[in-house]
Amino acid sequence: MSPLARTAQVPAATDPSLIRNFCIIAHIDHGKSTLADRMLQLTGVVSARDMKAQYLDRMDIERERGITIKSQAVRMPWESEDGTAYALNMIDTPGHVDFTYEVSRSLAACEGAILLVDAAQGIEAQTLANLYLAIEGDLTIIPVLNKIDLPNAQPEKYAAELANLIGCEPDEVLKVSGKTGEGVEALLDEVIKQLPPPVGDAKAPARAMIFDSVYDTYRGVVTYVRVVDGKLSPREKIQMMSTGTTHELLEIGVSSPNPEPTKGLGVGEVGYLITGVKDVRQSKVGDTVTNYLKPASESLGGYEEAKPMVFSGLYPMDGTDYPVLRDALDKLQLNDAALTYEPETSVALGFGFRVGFLGLLHLEITRQRLESEFNLDLISTAPNVVYEVMGEDKQMITVTNPSEFPDGKILEVHEPMVAATILAPSEFIGAVMELCQARRGTMRGMDYLSEDRVEMRYHLPLAEIVFDFFDQLKSKTRGYASLDWKADGEQVADLVKVDILLQGDQVDAFSAITHRDKAYSYGTMMTSKLRELIPRQQFEVPIQAAIGSRIIARENIRAIRKDVLAKCYGGDISRKRKLLEKQKEGKKRMKMVGRVEVPQEAFIAALSTDEPKKK
């Protein structure tokens, strides 16, 4: 083994047998980025001086949240123990369930995966899910325990857990510390030894799979590909096989980790393409790139259109920010092909957008980026899922917004379902079962991973987990449980739309589609929340929850009877004027619903899961 390769393999001229493509599967805070940084340093592609902590996580927000959203690939030279120079491609994978499809494409670009687990915490549900995808994709798995330098590390215990899980011996589990660098060189040697080299037909028409595409302000879209067959060369014309669109290759190269143009990319190689395209939707993850002049007859397969699972209305607090929000979404979409949106108007919230997300984390990240990168203050409505609804006319319509729910008699409502996997210490089995039952879940199985850790599998409506399920799960298991889910068909359910009315006026932002059994509790929850949140007005304000024309819950905000300073002496005049001037500032943050003044805080508080603040 050597800290630095003396000779490096040249891209476009590297024999596939000298290439190893791998990714790292890890839970959010199990130290993937630190390990990756250490590898970049040890292989010499980044000097210690240039080393920014967690080099691969470029976006600020990723660093802030400690998670990886966008994957990239880095080519690193490494010499085996016998002195042969290899090229290692490390493909970064997103770590979160919202990005399962992107994960699956990243995995498809590799022959092997490092399964990285925190030696103090053990494996988590999301890791299990990704591990499953890797095993299903026939990847070679190298089990590794990280953070062995921690005082509370239990490498023996978790080595046994991993060995049991993937069917190896506990002593085959490598032990490293990304922080101190211990064991990392040995790990790189094992990557060369254990992983099979890529295999492909160099003479066939090119087939390269897109596993990521990123928008760069200066370069346009940067597309990351793994070449399976054939070769891609600079200046040639390429074709996207899903759409048939063609582009000229302005630049082709590898990242190590800065982009370095090359003479092309051959079988088994991983690198980037630049075509001058400005929109990531032109370069879709999972698509196959081929030569225009000598196109492949069949794509690599596995391509799926990104499908939003969760929808939420996003509205600017300040109505004049609407154009800013529109521009911001346009910009984000350049970098996020999964983001969909269309304009929407809410009586209560004004102009905004109905935005589709892959999941709740995707929603949160997008919202946070809009607020921090574009300086927007946003209100987001309660997230909902997509329903298929059949009205009296027997027509099936797709409902992504409660306002689209048809009035009148409903014959059938179909809701999306998920298969959820929950890992938790066994002492919390009861608590988890209780929660899942309350969320209309059906248990599908339960296995002990070790003596005190259990994996529970549930079939649950997606709608039941998009709001606060994860928070509830965490609080009921003192933070120990982890959750993974994937889409799993649909079911017919007795769902209704609950409307909230303020003084007879429907507040569209508060409408929700819920199971009939839960309509009443949603109605009473929302009406009593609003009663606390909306200040008294000069007239009585009834707050009602209704299914169609049937009122299911009602609260009243009594009319305010006194709003005057009783005494107003000479000396009070300045003070009282200033009091009124202050109230003027407060008024700016009011929205009118009919004649009712609703503070913006009330919308935010009512739409959040937190306890309402006292008005």
Next chain:
Amino acid sequence: MPSVLPDGDPAPADGLLPASCAHEAQGRTMSFYVHIPFCTVRCGYCDFNTYTATELGSGSSQATYAATVSKEISFAREVMERSGQPHREIETVFFGGGTPTLLPAGDLVSVLGQIRRDFGLKPGAEITTEANPDSVTRESLQELADGGFTRVSFGMQSAVPHVLKVLERTHDPKRVPQAVAWAREAGLDVSVDLIYGTPGESLEDWRMSIEAALSYEPDHISAYALIIEEGTKLAAQIRRGEVPNIDDDDHAEKYQMADEMFAAAGFSWYEVSNWAKTPANACQHNIAYWKGGDWWGAGPGAHSHVGGLRWWNVKHPAAYQQRIDAGISPGHGREYPDAQAVQLERTMLLTRLSSGMQISELDATGRTKVAGLIADELIDAKAAFAGTLVLTQRGRLLADLVVRELLDF
């Protein structure tokens, strides 16, 4: 006045007023307010600028106070002359506190004499003093009347002992009719002040207080909702849960009760919290405040308004006396409200009066609100048809809301 002074610009040592104030003062009435910052005890609800003998400390005293405040009156004449203010005779004088009647009647008469000498009193000028029912005698009230006072306002607050106890008022309720009778005997107009909504006061308690007040046959009644001011003993008691908090709905109920009972006894409201037997009995001094008149406020913490400038004096009597003795202005801070602020002040003050505000004085947006206010029964329709905005009973209770609406807040 509340003891916390507003924010403003520092007031200059010479006390001179900007030249523009001279022009603005033209045609305005001129009044005097004299602050007497002494009390025998501090009441639990009170955050006014007043001091008991022990709180006062050295550096100022009740004995020399009349002389000190008289010096400010002379200073006022000098400053107004030097600032080019038009000479105006004084139309109303109001002695407030504290407890003005803690000073010997002769002291109050001598201060009034100073105003008469320096400015002159308009014939028929209204001269009022506040009084605590147990700090007056038949003789002291006669002396005030003889010295030119025309009106006395008794701090009755309540007729119910347990309510007075929460307020920490020391007077015996039976003392009030006696004091009122003496004042009448001396030929003074009489007002009684009531406070409603004290923690623990029932509707029945309030009704008894109203009936008692009416039975003394005053010609003017003020009824103020209790305000819990930060920093008072009562605020602390409420925070600690020793005393229940006040309640706006209870206040509204009691206001309506008072308004109806006063009306039945022949009193008419002329300001949100003030009722008079005849229009002539309305307190001209307070009306001057609300109609934007000028006044000079003498004494520590007193506020003044002359020619559009508002200023306020240093708060503590010792600091005040030091300034006066050194011949420099006791002014602490001042402000010159801009056109928008003046419009706000006019709207919030004029709408408090039964004489109301001319709808033509509102801006275009304000005028579009009038119809809605009629529909909500906040302002009187008939008066509005005649071009004046006058609050209904409901509107008086929601006067701040009406003001915000008119100014489109």
